[in-house]
Amino acid sequence: MNFKDDSNLKALVASAPIGICILNAETFVAEMLNEKFLEIAGKPREAILDKWYWEPFAEARAYFEQAMIGVVTSGEAFYADEVELMLVRHGKEEYIFVTFIYAPVCDENGKVSKLAVWVVENTTQVREREKIAAQKLMAEKERDRLYDFFNQAPAGICVLAGEEFVYELVNPIYQSLLKGRELMGRPMFDALPELKGTEIERVLNEVYQTGNVAEFKEMLIPIAEFEGGPLVDRYFTFTYVPRFDTIDTVDGIFVFAYEMTAILESKFKSEQASDNLEQIINMLPASVVVIRGYDLIVEMINNSNLDYWKKTKAEVIGKPFLEILPDLADQPFASQLRHVMATGEILDVKESPVLFTMADGSVRETFVDYTYQPLSDLEGNRTGVLVMSFEITDRVLSQKLQEKYAKELAEANLQLHAVNDELARSESRFKYLIQEAPVAIGVLQGRELIVESANVKILEVWGKTAAILGLPLYKALPELEGQAFLSILDEVYTSGVPFTANEIRALLEHDGELKEIFFNVVYQPVVDSSGSTADILVVAVDVSEQVRSRRQVEHAEQTLRLALEAANVGTWYIHSETRELIASDRLKELFGFYPEDEMTLPHAIEMITEEFRETVKQAIETAITKGGNYDVSYKVIGFRDKKVRWVRALGNLKLDLSGEFSAFTGVVMDITDQMEDELRKNDFIGMVSHELKTPLTSLSGHLQFLQRKANKGSTTAASAFEQPLKQVRQMTEMIAAFLNVSRLDSGKIHIDKTAFDISELIQEIQAEHLEYSASHSIVLNLCNHIVVNADRPKIAQVINNLVSNAVKYSPHGTQIELTCVVHNGMVKVGVSDQGIGIREQDLSRLFERYYRVENNNNNVSGFGIGLYLSAEIIERHLGKIWAESEYGNGSAFYFELPV
Ligand code: ADP
Numbered sequence: 001m002n003f004k005d006d007s008n009l010k011a012l013v014a015s016a017p018i019g020i021c022i023l024n025a026e027t028f029v030a031e032m033l034n035e036k037f038l039e040i041a042g043k044p045r046e047a048i049l050d051k052w053y054w055e056p057f058a059e060a061r062a063y064f065e066q067a068m069i070g071v072v073t074s075g076e077a078f079y080a081d082e083v084e085l086m087l088v089r090h091g092k093e094e095y096i097f098v099t100f101i102y103a104p105v106c107d108e109n110g111k112v113s114k115l116a117v118w119v120v121e122n123t124t125q126v127r128e129r130e131k132i133a134a135q136k137l138m139a140e141k142e143r144d145r146l147y148d149f150f151n152q153a154p155a156g157i158c159v160l161a162g163e164e165f166v167y168e169l170v171n172p173i174y175q176s177l178l179k180g181r182e183l184m185g186r187p188m189f190d191a192l193p194e195l196k197g198t199e200i201e202r203v204l205n206e207v208y209q210t211g212n213v214a215e216f217k218e219m220l221i222p223i224a225e226f227e228g229g230p231l232v233d234r235y236f237t238f239t240y241v242p243r244f245d246t247i248d249t250v251d252g253i254f255v256f257a258y259e260m261t262a263i264l265e266s267k268f269k270s271e272q273a274s275d276n277l278e279q280i281i282n283m284l285p286a287s288v289v290v291i292r293g294y295d296l297i298v299e300m301i302n303n304s305n306l307d308y309w310k311k312t313k314a315e316v317i318g319k320p321f322l323e324i325l326p327d328l329a330d331q332p333f334a335s336q337l338r339h340v341m342a343t344g345e346i347l348d349v350k351e352s353p354v355l356f357t358m359a360d361g362s363v364r365e366t367f368v369d370y371t372y373q374p375l376s377d378l379e380g381n382r383t384g385v386l387v388m389s390f391e392i393t394d395r396v397l398s399q400k401l402q403e404k405y406a407k408e409l410a411e412a413n414l415q416l417h418a419v420n421d422e423l424a425r426s427e428s429r430f431k432y433l434i435q436e437a438p439v440a441i442g443v444l445q446g447r448e449l450i451v452e453s454a455n456v457k458i459l460e461v462w463g464k465t466a467a468i469l470g471l472p473l474y475k476a477l478p479e480l481e482g483q484a485f486l487s488i489l490d491e492v493y494t495s496g497v498p499f500t501a502n503e504i505r506a507l508l509e510h511d512g513e514l515k516e517i518f519f520n521v522v523y524q525p526v527v528d529s530s531g532s533t534a535d536i537l538v539v540a541v542d543v544s545e546q547v548r549s550r551r552q553v554e555h556a557e558q559t560l561r562l563a564l565e566a567a568n569v570g571t572w573y574i575h576s577e578t579r580e581l582i583a584s585d586r587l588k589e590l591f592g593f594y595p596e597d598e599m600t601l602p603h604a605i606e607m608i609t610e611e612f613r614e615t616v617k618q619a620i621e622t623a624i625t626k627g628g629n630y631d632v633s634y635k636v637i638g639f640r641d642k643k644v645r646w647v648r649a650l651g652n653l654k655l656d657l658s659g660e661f662s663a664f665t666g667v668v669m670d671i672t673d674q675m676e677d678e679l680r681k682n683d684f685i686g687m688v689s690h691e692l693k694t695p696l697t698s699l700s701g702h703l704q705f706l707q708r709k710a711n712k713g714s715t716t717a718a719s720a721f722e723q724p725l726k727q728v729r730q731m732t733e734m735i736a737a738f739l740n741v742s743r744l745d746s747g748k749i750h751i752d753k754t755a756f757d758i759s760e761l762i763q764e765i766q767a768e769h770l771e772y773s774a775s776h777s778i779v780l781n782l783c784n785h786i787v788v789n790a791d792r793p794k795i796a797q798v799i800n801n802l803v804s805n806a807v808k809y810s811p812h813g814t815q816i817e818l819t820c821v822v823h824n825g826m827v828k829v830g831v832s833d834q835g836i837g838i839r840e841q842d843l844s845r846l847f848e849r850y851y852r853v854e855n856n857n858n859n860v861s862g863f864g865i866g867l868y869l870s871a872e873i874i875e876r877h878l879g880k881i882w883a884e885s886e887y888g889n890g891s892a893f894y895f896e897l898p899v
Contacts, residue, residue, distance in 0.1 A: 005107040005114050019119040021048065022105065025072045025112050028053045040098065040121045042089020053117075059086050064102075071102045072112050078102040082122055097126040156257040159243065160188055163208055167191065168252065177236075177259055180226035194224055194231060204253060207240045211250050214240045218260050235260040287368075287391065290375065292384035296321035296337055299384065308366070308391055310356070327357040340372040340385050347372040351396060367396040440519075440540040443526075447493050449473035449486070452535065461517065461542050463510030479509045489536060492523045496533050499523040503547055518547040569667045574601060576624050576653070576662035587668050590647055592638020599639075609635040609644075616649075624664050627653045633671060646675035685738045692735050700728045726772060733804075740797075740869050741849070751791045751876050758788050758795070758827060758897075762818050765799050775812045776833075778803070782820040786827050788897050794873045795897070798881075801866040802831035802893045808862070810835025810890065826879075827899050832892035838885040846883055847871040870895070 003009055003022075010032055013020045019037035021030050030048050038045055047056050053068075054061040067078045082099050089096070098121050105114035150157055156174030158167055165188040175183065181191060188204075189196045200221065207214050216238050222231035238257035245251040287305035291298055298316045306313060309325065316324050322334055331354065340347055348371050356364040370389035377383045440458035444451060450472050459465060468476035473486065480486055483506060492499045502520045509515070521540040528534035570587025574580070581604060585595040591607045593599045601620075608616050612634035623630035630651040637644055651666020707721035740749065759782045766778050788795075799818075806816045810833040819830040838846065842853045852864040874881040874895045885891035 003103065003105045003114075003116050005105050009105070009114075013116075016118075019117075019121075021053075021117040021119075023053050023068075023115045023117065025104070025115050028068065028115070031114065037117075037119060040096070040119055042087060042094065057087075059088065068102050068115065071104050071115055075104050075106075075112050077104065082126070084126075095123075097122040154258075156238075156255075156259070158183070158255045158257075159252055160204070160255060161252040163205075165189065165204060165208075165253065174255070174257060177257060178223070180229075182227075191227075192223065193227075194222065204240060207242050207253055208250050211242045211244070213242070218264055233261075235264045286388045289387045290384055291321055291337055291387060292375075294338065294341075296334060298324065305387075305389070308368075308389070325356070328354070331355065336372060337385050337387075340374050341382055344374045344382055346374070351392065366391055366393045368392060440538070440542065442538040444473055444489065444536045444538060446534070447490070449489055449493075449536070451476050458538070458540065461508070461519075461540065463508050463515065477508065479507060479514065483507060489523060492525055492536055493533050496525045496527065498525060503543055516544070517542060518544045567669070569669045571667050572651070572665060574620070574624065574664040576664060577660075590645060590668055590670055591636055592641045592643060594640065597639070603639070607636045607639055609637060611635070620664070623651060623653060624662070630664075630666060633675070644672075645670055646672040682741060685741070693732070693739070696728060696732050696735065700725065700732065703728060729772065733800075734863070736797075737801075737865050737869055738863075741865050749872070749876075751794065751873075753789050753791055755787050755789050756792045758786050758790075758829065759784055759820055761792065761796055762799060762820060762829070765796065765803060766818060768800075769803055769807075773807065776807055776810065776814060776816050778816045778818065780818050782818070783822060786820065786822055786899065788827055788899055790877050790897055791873075795877075798870040798873050798895065799829065799831070801870050805866060805893070806831050806833035806835065806891075809833065822899060825899055826896045828894055828896045830892055830894045832890060834890040836891075837887040837889050838883060838891050839887045843883055843885065847881065 003012065009022065013022060013032050013034050016034055017036070019034065019040045021033040021037045023030055029050060029052055031050075033045070033048060038048070041048060041056065043056055054065060063083075064080070067080070070076075071078050078101065080098075080100050080102075082097055084095055084097050086093055086095055088094075098119050100117060100119040103116045103118060104112040105116050107113040150169065150171050154173070156177045157169075157171045158174045159169040160166065161168040167183040167186055167188060170183050178192070183191050189201065195201060198221070199219070203214050203216070206212070216236070218235050218237055220233060221236055222233050224231050236257050237260050238255060241254040241256070242250045243252040243254055282302045282304070287308050288300075288302045289298060289305045290300040297318060297320055299318075301313065301316055306316070309316070311324060321337070322329050328334070333354075336347055339345070350369045351367055352370065354366045354368055356366065358364055368389045368391050370387065373386040373388070374382045375384035375386050438457060440455065440461045442451060442454040442458045450470060451468050452470075454462070454464075454466070454469060459468075462468075462477060464476065473489070474480060485506065488499055491497075500522050503518045504521055506517050506519060507514045508517055519540040520543050521538070524537040524539070525533040526535040526537055568586060570590050571584040572587050573582040579601050581599065581601040583591075583599050583604070588595055588597060588599050591599060591604055593603075605613060605617055612632075616632055616634050619630055619632045622628070630649065633646065633648040635644060635646055647668050648671045649666060649668045651664060653662045653664050656663050703721055703725050707725065710721060762780065762782060766780055769778055803816065803818070810816070814834040816834075817830075817832050819828075819832070821828050838853060845851050846853070847867050847870075848864075849868040850864040851868070852862060871881050874897070877897050879895055879897040881893070881895040883891055883893045
């Protein structure tokens with residue numbers, strides 16, 4: 001910025017933010033100045049204004065006068081660098097830092113008329129800068145010192161930064177502790193993975209979290225020399241010191257570590273050495289004690305000596321001999337010890353008595369052989385004695401006892417004889433026991449397997465007599481040649497390992513014949529006193545019976561299986577508790593599964609067509625929960641082949657051998673062909689019956705018409721129509737029945753329920769029968785007015801059928817009784833006759849389709865469908881039908897319906 005010498009100059013100077021003083025360019029007298037300038041100058045205005053410039057600033061004149069003159073002559077500004085000036089400010093000498101400029105100020109003619117001094121004081125900034133520089137220097141020095149310490153400290157030091165414990169600094173000693181390991185910049189547990197999960201990791205984390213110092217002394221740290229290398233046991237003493245950041249939270253850990261391995265190892269070694277020494281003296285068969293000095297201090301002692309003295313180690317080590325055993329003071333040992341120490345002589349004493357006074361005051365008399373041997377210390381002075389002694393009390397005492405015993409022995413010998421006799425007797429008892437045992441027992445002696453003993457049972461099993469005793473086995477049982485036994489026994493003899501087998505087969509000669517026998521057998525080697533096999537004990541149980549009967553069962557099962565296979569029948573098994581289904585391959589095939597498919601019970605049921613599914617499910621449930629026979633026929637659609645098959649399943653419930661659950665098992669066979677034949681037949685019958693019905697109806701109509709006409713004439717003519725009419729009626733009924741069967745099969749039979757009085761119906765049927773036939777008398781025994789809800793024409797058909805049968809199967813002139821009673825909410829209708837009756841075995845089968853009792857039907861027409869149809873009708877009413885009869889004494893048929 002250049003000032004101009006004009007009218008504005010004064011105002012400019014006054015308002016400038018820096019110190020400004022305007023001088024006359026010729027005289028250098030200050031003409032104008034502002035407050036800022038006065039502040040920096042530290043002088044009053046009058047000391048500068050209107051004064052020659054170098055008067056107030058005499059101290060600077062030498063440095064800057066020339067520059068000022070230069071500005072006026074050259075017209076160029078002078079820029080001074082930051083300078084330190086000594087200025088007298090407020091009467092005091094002060095060093096200040098300023099930056100100033102001498103700038104020319106020209107008048108309107110361009111002539112330098114004035115000179116402006118601009119000045120800025122930097123003292124504070126400079127001081128600040130200097131302070132910082134000084135601090136930096138200090139810090140650097142401090143750091144260098146620390147670094148020196150860090151590098152030269154006799155300890156291993158490192159800094160682990162952050163919670164990852166990254167090696168931020170590692171001093172040479174620390175690195176030398178872990179020579180082969182790369183540490184810097186790596187997280188500690190990456191660099192030293194073997195420390196992961198150790199106490200070290202736990203404690204580091206603790207220090208990091210709590211900010212507390214932690215210390216370890218002589219800690220064992222197995223560590224590898226190189227990454228992945230084998231672990232080496234080393235000992236360290238170390239300290240963890242937390243490092244805090246500016247906000248006083250831990251941001252790292254200083255580690256100071258010293259290796260102690262060598263020190264500890266030598267310590268261990270010396271401990272080991274004295275340990276070894278102690279072990280050695282403890283191993284000696286003698287009692288050993290080392291005694292030192294005139295006071296006879298016990299320095300070392302072995303266990304045997306402690307036992308002998310009856311003291312503990314703590315009671316004796318470091319204590320004077322006579323303090324330990326004051327009762328020995330009046331015996332010669334103390335003086336002998338001192339004598340050996342003084343003279344260096346070796347002392348050897350045999351069978352010396354040593355008397356101890358016990359706590360209870362009694363005296364323990366012992367005898368020892370002992371040797372005192374002088375010991376020198378490191379400097380060669382004799383200061384100790386090695387005492388080695390052998391207690392021989394027992395020997396001495398036993399010698400004394402021996403004489404006494406010799407006498408007693410003679411007496412004992414006598415007794416021994418008696419005991420031996422007793423033993424012999426008990427042995428023979430034992431032998432008897434074996435002899436009579438129910439299992440076969442024998443002893444084979446030596447490798448030749450000499451039959452040393454054989455009890456009754458084993459002789460029986462072998463089919464031999466006691467004559468074989470003493471023979472080698474191969475001679476006693478020559479038939480064993482070629483069988484495995486001799487080599488097995490030899491193996492047992494040589495290996496000493498017992499042999500056990502179940503149901504092993506042997507061929508043995510009994511009375512000149514080879515017999516197949518099965519055994520459970522144990523060959524037990526018996527060792528002699530030297531530990532090698534002397535005999536073999538043979539224990540065998542004859543299990544031939546079991547094996548044979550099991551084989552029979554197996555054989556029967558096999559046969560059954562073959563039969564089932566041959567019949568192409570599927571078999572199944574259902575666990576009553578779990579409902580687990582086990583199906584044979586054939587069964588799976590019938591249900592359209594592959595043998596390898598899994599077929600559970602729900603799978604199987606799924607395959608049953610809808611019309612049968614519920615019924616079969618019910619039947620299975622009933623069979624499992626209530627037992628009883630299970631016989632159902634139904635249709636299935638194959639799982640994979642989608643083939644439609646008719647099957648018949650038969651089964652029953654058996655208690656499992658365990659008794660805990662039952663097994664519902666049975667067979668399933670393919671009856672598709674039969675069923676299809678049946679259906680075809682029924683279709684055919686249905687069709688034919690239908691075709692026959694029409695002409696028969698008209699025939700019957702004509703006959704009745706003719707009969708009525710004839711009735712008006714002679715009665716004989718009219719009665720001639722009776723027989724043909726009856727036959728036509730029978731035929732109509734029969735055809736109706738066939739039609740019904742075919743309807744039933746095709747599911748076209750329907751029950752149309754209405755409420756009606758069944759007693760009324762029975763009366764109608766009686767009337768009808770009486771009208772057409774007078775061969776039998778029909779009597780009624782009814783309760784009145786019983787209303788049932790049922791299909792009236794079908795129930796009529798049932799009763800009609802029962803009455804016709806009664807007529808058919810009982811002789812002319814006999815009586816037929818129709819009854820009807822109500823009981824427990826059911827109405828029971830009965831038709832009884834005095835006819836031929838029915839055999840027991842036929843009773844249950846009468847209701848099967850096309851079933852006719854043989855023989856007695858020779859002269860009676862019928863097809864065996866009347867009762868079948870009746871049963872179907874009653875079942876569809878949820879009722880029950882059955883027959884009771886005594887052969888030759890008439891039959892009674894009953895059915896029951898809900899009222
Ligand atoms: P059908 O009489 O046409 O042969 P059913 O089904 O009516 O056929 O009878 C089946 C069989 O039962 C007869 O063949 C007969 O042997 C026997 N039966 C039926 N009712 C009687 C009865 N009341 N007395 C003796 N046997 C009878």
